[in-house]
Amino acid sequence: MSMSPDNPLGSYLKDRRAKLDPAAFGIPTTRRRTPGLRREEVALRANVSATWYTWLEQGRGGAPSNEVLNRLATALALTAVEREHLFLLAQNRPPEVVYQSSDAITPQLQRVLDSLEFSPAIVKTAQWDIVGWNAAAAAVLTDYGTLPPERRNVLKLLFASDRVRSKTRHWEAHARFAVAAFRADTARLGATDRVKGFVDELMALSPEFETIWNDYDLQSYGEGSKQFAHPLVGELTLEYSSFAVDGRPELGLIIYTPATSADRERVGMLIEARRPASP
Template sequence: MLASSETTLGAYLRDRRTRLDPAALGFSGRRRTPGLRREEVAQRSNISATWYTWLEQGRGGAPSADVLNRIAVGLMLTEPEREHVFMLALGRPPEVRYTPKEGITPRLQRLLDTLEVSPALIKTATWDVVAWNRAAAVVLTDWDTVPPGERNILRRMFGDPRVRAAQHDWQSVARYVVGAFRADAVRAGAASEVNALAEELSRTSPEFAALWRENDVRAHTDGVKRLRHPILGSIELEFSAFSVDGRPDLGMIVYNPVTPRVREGIGALLRGSRDRAEAERPRTDSA
């Protein structure tokens, strides 16, 4: 039975090592056991063979985060596997590495689409909107009408008069958004990307610049959003924010209607939108 986290780490590293194909990685020679040899993992990880051997044997103390990251590369670990190695060796997950990717999976879009009368969207760590459902388009912003490079919540909040006019208390909302944006970006390890966006917004909006200098941080979890909608009038939406598992660069926000009136109103907007789309669809004569 394994007696310590170090021997558990060693067993896990040995298991990952035996799963790699030596020939596919450029190693040759006859082998009595499957996978890479210890010295080959050490070579791929750019660490000493002695140190790697000690790790598998549960000797030499806890490795540094740098060594663990090198081994993760050498063993071609997935992100969940790398996190597991850190938990075994150091008792904590690794520092977040911000690696933005393009788009979302079809499964994630289908999840948004199942929320029929609940506006929902997915944003990056820098609050670029990358996906949304039809309810979000008719209640919040029709992001299809916004150029891809401008699909950013902060750019809209501080640069679009219509978004400003729709808020019941723009100043409070803006302060909350900036504080939550700062917290989200730091949590995702996107400090450099955030600084570039903050510098841009500070040049174009003195109000953003003033709020950014306050260094306020807010938890973006849940709350109530109050809006002035051009058709529905004054509405309230409860919102909840969720992280997307396996994608530290993404977060999902879901807005639920507070009252039956708002829920029915959103449903009517969606039906009207479908009817207009059907009426505008090109028809072919079959006669």
């Protein structure tokens, strides 16, 4: 079905409705002259009036609310991508991100991390728990595999690890930036209430975190650089970029790239130092 330029939302709803199998929803398939669900059947599944839904397909229903759009997405059995498209057509914006706790990444994503030989990379959750990393990250940042899962957290390491603090240049500026970005992350993902206990734990752990948190600064992670005074190789500068993981909005990927060829050599030295000695 082609999309009407005058009523793209209505055309999309009709197209999705026509491609559904009534039998999959326990609806008899006898005496049906057209494929898919009828308008009144979609309306019943979405708990809206058949008249209003008809108007919506005809371009006369007005702007649907978030709640109604979510019910329509469920009624039409839309995938995550199709649901996003529905919101874009109806409201000219994607749906709000819903926080989901995650404790694992896919093997494909881990292979992406592993392919970045000289670029430390981590994957973090909305609570900034580290759930994925590569060998370069273990060599340069922290050997996360040696830590219990409850300590694999960016903010806990930043505020409670003397080792991390001692090798981070301009620690206070970096800490303020991290807290501001964390606050923005949790708000964007709708996780503010969910991480309240974690924030309380950090406040009890670090008075400095409490002071910075109460300043209520906001910042996107974006891109930047980070300087280290590494005990093995000396001064080290890494540039970082952050990325969203498609289909997993609660996950963020951060890749650190050596700023210069000399920094790349230092990263290589740290990776080599972790390799087991030849027999």
